[in-house]
Amino acid sequence: MTKRINPYARMDLIQPLIDYSQAVPDVGLEPTLAHLVKIRASQINGCAVCLVMHSQEARQDGETEMRIYLLDAWREALHFTPRERAALAWTEALTRLDHTADAAYELVAAEFSEAEQVVLTLLIGNINTWNRINAGFRVNPPRSAIIKVAA
Template identity: 50%
Template sequence: MKPRLDYFPKAPDQMKGLLAFNRSVEDSGLERGLLHLVKLRASQINGCSFCVDMHSREAREDGETEQRLHLVAAWRESPLFTPRERAALAWTEAVTRISEGGVPDDLFAATREHFPDAELVRLTMAVSVINVWNRLSVSFRAIHPVAEQPSGRAE
């Protein structure tokens, strides 16, 4: 697979705005580890290999364990996530899949138990910005760095 388009230089003003939005999410006060989980889960749902690769690497660099990273896709069945992380992951899934039924009232209420109003807005912004990055990367086929051959074994 080859990239379709290098989108950064094609819309520099919009990319500067997106980078500023992204920075504001990073600086929002939400825990860095929580943001990694949100980015990774949304990227998995959206099938964005570039972002799954990048955010799993960044999470490991910040101390996240391999086991938890492997289990993000199956977080409901794993005891390794805190109630706050579970709330964020459920919210991430609903907001990412918003066309499949919106965000149910019971999920909103359950998420508010772990995220006060201002944090819930910040969490929603975090989900929103990673969805923008996913859509750009998938649409224009951003390619993650290749460290392994298709056989699955590193060279």
């Protein structure tokens, strides 16, 4: 495996993204929905750092383990609201750049106001940027962040 640089050693370049992340992402969106979007995009992109971080934040904000476990199979699980399903469909369409995703857009348009659609899209773009930084440079979550589950 090729050794990669630590992108966080260049905070002068990373700080604007941190500032953007804090300014925009979930204004007007339910915290639970924002967490689900971040986790789902991170699953698709294989970003371990973001999966650990956002799963822990979701649990701290009251999200259930069951819904986090079922997120990869949200279409089959009955645990998600129509609004959450619309956001997850839009997340997948934008993360995978599915240019034919009219059905996903129709779901989002039915469940979200115009302003919420923009905010949701900014949130999805933001988490995808973090996923690409962390996955691209193979940034791993600290071992102390990994929760041990009792057998």
